[in-house]
Amino acid sequence: MPANGAPTKITQGTRTKGGIGESTLRPDGTLKVTGEFAYSSDMWHEDMLWGQILRSTVAHAEIVSIDTSEALAMAGVYAVMTYDDLPTDVRNYGLEIQDTPVLAHGKVRHHGEPVAIVAADHPETARRAAAKIKVDYRELPVITDEASATAPDAILVHEGRDDHHSGHVPHPNIVHRQPILRGDAAAAAERADFVVKGEYTFGMQDQAFLGPESGLAVPDEDGGVHLYIATQWLHSDLKQIAPVLGLPERKVRMTLSGVGGAFGGREDLSMQIHACLLAMRTGKPVKIVYNRFESFFGHVHRHPAKLYYEHGATKDGKLTHVKCRIVLDGGAYASASPAVVGNASSLSIGPYVVDDVDIEAIALYTNNPPCGAMRGFGAVQACFAYEAQMDKLADAVGMDRVAFRQLNAMEQGTIMPTGQPVDSPAPVAELLRRVKAMPLPPERQWESSEGSDVRQLPGGLSNTTHGEGVVRGVGYAVGIKNVGFSEGFDDYSTAKVRMEVIAGQPVATVHTAMAEVGQGGVTVHAQIARTELGVTQVTIHPADTQVGSAGSTSASRQTYVTGGAVKNSCELVREKVLEIGRRKFGSYHPAWATAELLLEGGKVVTDGGEVLADLVDVLEGESVEVEAEWRHRPTEAFDLRTGQGNGHVQYSFAAHRAVVEVDTELGLVKVIELACAQDVGKALNPLSVIGQIQGGTLQGMGVAVMEEIIVDPKTAKVRNPSFTDYLLPTILDTPIIPVDVLELADDHAPYGLRGIGEAPTLSSTPAVLAAIRNATGLELNRTPVRPEHLTGTA
Amino acid sequence: MRVNFTVNGRPQEADDVWEGESLLYVLRERLGLPGSKNACEQGECGSCTVRLDGEPVCACLVAAGQVEGREVVTVEGLADFAKQRAERGGCATGACGTDGKAGTSLQDAQHWAAKGQDSQTGEGTELSPVQQAFIDAGAVQCGFCTPGLLVAADEMLERNPNPTDADIREALSGNLCRCTGYEKIMDAVRLAAARQGEAV
Incomplete structure (x- = not known):
C-alpha cells in the first residue's frame, strides 16, 4: 500500500475487462442520448x-x-x-x-x-x-481599467478591506499582487543580443456551458x-x-x-x-x-488581461531574460482572482528555460463583470503573450520558430521561475517535433470538379469568396499548465468504495462527491474500480454531500485526485477482502500466506495466475466498505516578495500547429486544421482523453477568432449577452483536430497520469494567432482577432 | 388556453397554457418531456431541436399555440421514430419512400406513433442508429447539446444517407456544442451513416 503522495504504479492486474487504459463507454451515455438524463x-x-x-x-x-x-x-x-x-x-x-x-x-x-x-x-x-x-x-463613476482603478482619487470598489491580501497590495483596488524575482533580469538583459518587447490584450471569454x-x-x-x-x-x-x-x-x-458543462463557470x-x-x-x-x-x-468570466513583455536572447538563440507584467481585470468581486494571479505569474514565461526573470501579476477590482475561473486559469492569457514573443524573438535572431522554441524548451530537471524543479517528464521539444511532423492538410481544398465548395472557404455559406484573396498561414505554439490546486492548498479528495455480492455477482459501488460535468470522471472511476477490484459490475453512486469532499472539478485535477482517492479506497477494500479470504480459505492453500494476491475476473488469483477463490465465495454474507481521504504531495505558498516556492503539484504540456486560410480582403478567417500533441502521462480512457483535447482546443480557437464579451468602457455595461452576439464556434467553423497523444508516466501520480483538461486550451489560441500573422504579415497583439483588425479598418 | 397536439405519436392535451409559452416550455414543464434542452431559449443553439410535422425546428421559437393539431417528435421518441421509419419503408434510412423523394412526408409524420411511453417492461433501451453511434464514438460529454444534435442528425441522414463531411457540417451548423470540439460528433454521424448503409 503506497502512502499518500508516494510514487504509485499499477499494482493490480489489468486483465479485468473494462479497466484503465480501455476506451470504455460512458455509464450515463444511454440516459443522455434518450433525453432521460436529469439536468x-x-x-x-x-x-x-x-x-x-x-x-x-x-x-x-x-x-x-x-x-x-x-x-x-x-x-x-x-x-x-x-x-x-x-x-x-x-x-x-x-x-x-x-x-x-x-x-x-x-x-x-x-x-x-x-x-x-x-x-x-x-x-x-x-x-x-x-x-x-x-x-x-x-x-x-465606473472603474474599468488599471488607470482608473489606481488613480490617486479612485473610488474604492470595496471600502475597508481586511482580507488576507489587503495588507500586501499596493492599492485597495488591487485584489492580489504576485511578483516573481529570480536571478538578475537587468544584468542578464545586458547579455542579450536581441530584445523584443510587446504589449498584448486578451479579451473577456465566457465559459458558455450549455446547461x-x-x-x-x-x-x-x-x-x-x-x-x-x-x-x-x-x-x-x-x-x-x-x-x-x-x-x-x-x-x-x-x-x-x-x-451541462462547466469550464470554471x-x-x-x-x-x-x-x-x-x-x-x-x-x-x-x-x-x-x-x-x-x-x-x-x-457567472464569472475569464479575466481579460493586458500583458507587457520583454524577452532577450543571445545571437545563438538562447533566452537571456524575461521581464513581464500581467494585469488581469478581476471585475467587481474577488472570485478566484488571487489564485489566477498565482498561476499567471508562476507560468508567465511558459515551458522554457530562463534563469533571470522579473515578473509581476496583479488582478484589479473594477466595475466590470466579475472574472474568475475558466479552463486554463491565468495560464491562457500568459501563453497567448509569451508565444507571440517567442515568434518575434525567433524572427529577430533569424531562427526557425519551432527550432528556437526547442532550443529553449524546458525538460525534466528544469527550475521554474518559482525555484521549483520540474521533477517529471516535460517533453516540450518532443511535442513540438511531433506536431510539426504531422502531414499538412492539402492546399485549396475548396476546389472540386463542380467548382468551389464555399463551405470550405473563409466566409463559408455567406459565399463571400471563391478563393480570391485567400492566403494560407501556419503557426505553432506550446504551453504549460499546472494540475491541481496550488500554493499550499489542502487539495484532497474522498472516496467511499463498497464491495459485496448482489444477485450472485461481485459488485463494487463507488461513492464520491465529484461533480461529473461531462469530463467523464464517472467512466474513469468505474474503470479504476474494475482494475483494482477485479469486478465487472461497478455502480457509481450519485454525487452528494453524504460523503466527504472530492474537491473541485477544475484545475485538470479530478482524475488525478478523486481518481487517486478511488484507487486508494479500492486498495484498502482489496486488503480487507483478502483478509476475509485468508480467514475463510487460508488453510486450503499456502499461497494465501505467501504469494502476491490479485483480484481479477471476479476471482482471487496469485501473481502467477493461480486461482485461489471466487470473490462470490469470499464475500458471501459480507460486505466491505471503506471511506478514505487521499492527498497528493503537499505544495507551498509563493513568497509574497520573491514568488519563490514549490507551489505546483504537476505540470501539463500541449503543443499546437494551426493552419488557417484568411480572406485578406474581408478579414475573414477559416481555421483549416488545429493539430495537437499532448503528453497525458497515462491515458486512462483514450477516447475521453482525445475528446478533452479536442474540446479544449476548440475553446482556445474560439477566443482566437470570435469569442469576446464586449463591455462598454464608458458604462461598464455588457453589450452582447446572448448567443446571437457572443459567437461560439459552430461545427462549420471548426477545423479538423488531429491529436497525437504521448504517455510519459509521472511517477508521482496515480498510474503515472497527468491532468489533461486545460493544457490544450492554452496553446491553441496563440497557434491560431501565429498562423494568422503568418498569413497576413500583421502584428496582431490582441485576441480575439476580428475582421477589422485584418483589414486595417479597426 | 388549451393546446391539443401529438407528441411522439401520443395525443396530448395541455391546459392553462399561457399564450406566451413556447413549445419547449410545454414539453418540458407541462408534459414531463425535458429531453429537449433549454440552453439558450433564443433559437441560437439548437439544443431544443424537435421535428414539427417532420421539419426540424427550435422548440423555443415555436409558440405553444402554433402546434395545435400538429405532430411533434422529440428525442424521447427518436428511437421509436427511427425504428418505425425503417420498418415502414423497408429501408433503414427512410429515404426510399413510395413517392421516390427523400425525407418524411407530412402524411407519414402524421401516421407515425410511438410505443415507447407506455412500455414498462424495462428491457434494454432500444436506441436509434444515430443515438447508438453518439455513444460509441464518444460524441457525448456533458450531453446538453446531444438531444438537439440527435434529432438534427437523424433528420439529415433521412434526407441524405451518404453525406459528405461538408454536408454533415452544414446540416448541424445550427447546433452548438461546447465540450467536444465537434470531432467526435462528426465521427458519430459518419458511423451512423455507415451502419445504416450496411443495414440496407
Whole structure:
C-alpha cells in the first residue's frame, strides 16, 4: 500500500475487462442520448414555485431605495426578498474572499448584480413581478481599467478591506499582487543580443456551458433544505450556502443534478442561495433556471488581461531574460482572482528555460463583470503573450520558430521561475517535433470538379469568396499548465468504495462527491474500480454531500485526485477482502500466506495466475466498505516578495500547429486544421482523453477568432449577452483536430497520469494567432482577432 | 388556453397554457418531456431541436399555440421514430419512400406513433442508429447539446444517407456544442451513416 503522495504504479492486474487504459463507454451515455438524463434545469416538483432574480441595470451605483410593494401585490407572487430579508448576519459569500453580497446592500458594483429575488407560480409571473420592483439608483463613476482603478482619487470598489491580501497590495483596488524575482533580469538583459518587447490584450471569454445555471431547492421537514444543483464542487458550495441560511451544514443537503458543462463557470455560486432562501421563506420547492441572457450575468468570466513583455536572447538563440507584467481585470468581486494571479505569474514565461526573470501579476477590482475561473486559469492569457514573443524573438535572431522554441524548451530537471524543479517528464521539444511532423492538410481544398465548395472557404455559406484573396498561414505554439490546486492548498479528495455480492455477482459501488460535468470522471472511476477490484459490475453512486469532499472539478485535477482517492479506497477494500479470504480459505492453500494476491475476473488469483477463490465465495454474507481521504504531495505558498516556492503539484504540456486560410480582403478567417500533441502521462480512457483535447482546443480557437464579451468602457455595461452576439464556434467553423497523444508516466501520480483538461486550451489560441500573422504579415497583439483588425479598418 | 397536439405519436392535451409559452416550455414543464434542452431559449443553439410535422425546428421559437393539431417528435421518441421509419419503408434510412423523394412526408409524420411511453417492461433501451453511434464514438460529454444534435442528425441522414463531411457540417451548423470540439460528433454521424448503409 503506497502512502499518500508516494510514487504509485499499477499494482493490480489489468486483465479485468473494462479497466484503465480501455476506451470504455460512458455509464450515463444511454440516459443522455434518450433525453432521460436529469439536468438541474429538468428538476420538477409537485407544487413548486419559480424563482427570479432582479439584477442591476447599471454597473456602479448607490441604491437609494427599493420598493417591492407592487411586485408583492401581484397574483401568483409568493415572496419578494431583498437584502433586508436575509435571515442572518452572514450576507456575503465568496470562494476565497467573502466579498460578494447575496443581494446588493446599499450599492451595486457591476452590471447585472442581484438586487432582489421573487418566487411565483409561473416563471413569467416571476419575471413580471421582478420587473415591477422599483430600484432608485444614484450612479457612481465606473472603474474599468488599471488607470482608473489606481488613480490617486479612485473610488474604492470595496471600502475597508481586511482580507488576507489587503495588507500586501499596493492599492485597495488591487485584489492580489504576485511578483516573481529570480536571478538578475537587468544584468542578464545586458547579455542579450536581441530584445523584443510587446504589449498584448486578451479579451473577456465566457465559459458558455450549455446547461444554464439552475436548480431546485426543496424545504425539509427539519427546517433544513435539500438542493439539487449543477456545480463543480458540492462541498465548497455548502460551506458558502449554510451560513447565509443560518443552518448547520448537515441541514443543507446537496445532490448533484446533471451538469451541462462547466469550464470554471460553476466554481462560484450562482442561484444556489437564492433558491434556498425562497424555498425556506415560502415553505415550497423553488426552481430557478437562468435563460441565456441572465447566464451571461450569472457567472464569472475569464479575466481579460493586458500583458507587457520583454524577452532577450543571445545571437545563438538562447533566452537571456524575461521581464513581464500581467494585469488581469478581476471585475467587481474577488472570485478566484488571487489564485489566477498565482498561476499567471508562476507560468508567465511558459515551458522554457530562463534563469533571470522579473515578473509581476496583479488582478484589479473594477466595475466590470466579475472574472474568475475558466479552463486554463491565468495560464491562457500568459501563453497567448509569451508565444507571440517567442515568434518575434525567433524572427529577430533569424531562427526557425519551432527550432528556437526547442532550443529553449524546458525538460525534466528544469527550475521554474518559482525555484521549483520540474521533477517529471516535460517533453516540450518532443511535442513540438511531433506536431510539426504531422502531414499538412492539402492546399485549396475548396476546389472540386463542380467548382468551389464555399463551405470550405473563409466566409463559408455567406459565399463571400471563391478563393480570391485567400492566403494560407501556419503557426505553432506550446504551453504549460499546472494540475491541481496550488500554493499550499489542502487539495484532497474522498472516496467511499463498497464491495459485496448482489444477485450472485461481485459488485463494487463507488461513492464520491465529484461533480461529473461531462469530463467523464464517472467512466474513469468505474474503470479504476474494475482494475483494482477485479469486478465487472461497478455502480457509481450519485454525487452528494453524504460523503466527504472530492474537491473541485477544475484545475485538470479530478482524475488525478478523486481518481487517486478511488484507487486508494479500492486498495484498502482489496486488503480487507483478502483478509476475509485468508480467514475463510487460508488453510486450503499456502499461497494465501505467501504469494502476491490479485483480484481479477471476479476471482482471487496469485501473481502467477493461480486461482485461489471466487470473490462470490469470499464475500458471501459480507460486505466491505471503506471511506478514505487521499492527498497528493503537499505544495507551498509563493513568497509574497520573491514568488519563490514549490507551489505546483504537476505540470501539463500541449503543443499546437494551426493552419488557417484568411480572406485578406474581408478579414475573414477559416481555421483549416488545429493539430495537437499532448503528453497525458497515462491515458486512462483514450477516447475521453482525445475528446478533452479536442474540446479544449476548440475553446482556445474560439477566443482566437470570435469569442469576446464586449463591455462598454464608458458604462461598464455588457453589450452582447446572448448567443446571437457572443459567437461560439459552430461545427462549420471548426477545423479538423488531429491529436497525437504521448504517455510519459509521472511517477508521482496515480498510474503515472497527468491532468489533461486545460493544457490544450492554452496553446491553441496563440497557434491560431501565429498562423494568422503568418498569413497576413500583421502584428496582431490582441485576441480575439476580428475582421477589422485584418483589414486595417479597426 | 388549451393546446391539443401529438407528441411522439401520443395525443396530448395541455391546459392553462399561457399564450406566451413556447413549445419547449410545454414539453418540458407541462408534459414531463425535458429531453429537449433549454440552453439558450433564443433559437441560437439548437439544443431544443424537435421535428414539427417532420421539419426540424427550435422548440423555443415555436409558440405553444402554433402546434395545435400538429405532430411533434422529440428525442424521447427518436428511437421509436427511427425504428418505425425503417420498418415502414423497408429501408433503414427512410429515404426510399413510395413517392421516390427523400425525407418524411407530412402524411407519414402524421401516421407515425410511438410505443415507447407506455412500455414498462424495462428491457434494454432500444436506441436509434444515430443515438447508438453518439455513444460509441464518444460524441457525448456533458450531453446538453446531444438531444438537439440527435434529432438534427437523424433528420439529415433521412434526407441524405451518404453525406459528405461538408454536408454533415452544414446540416448541424445550427447546433452548438461546447465540450467536444465537434470531432467526435462528426465521427458519430459518419458511423451512423455507415451502419445504416450496411443495414440496407
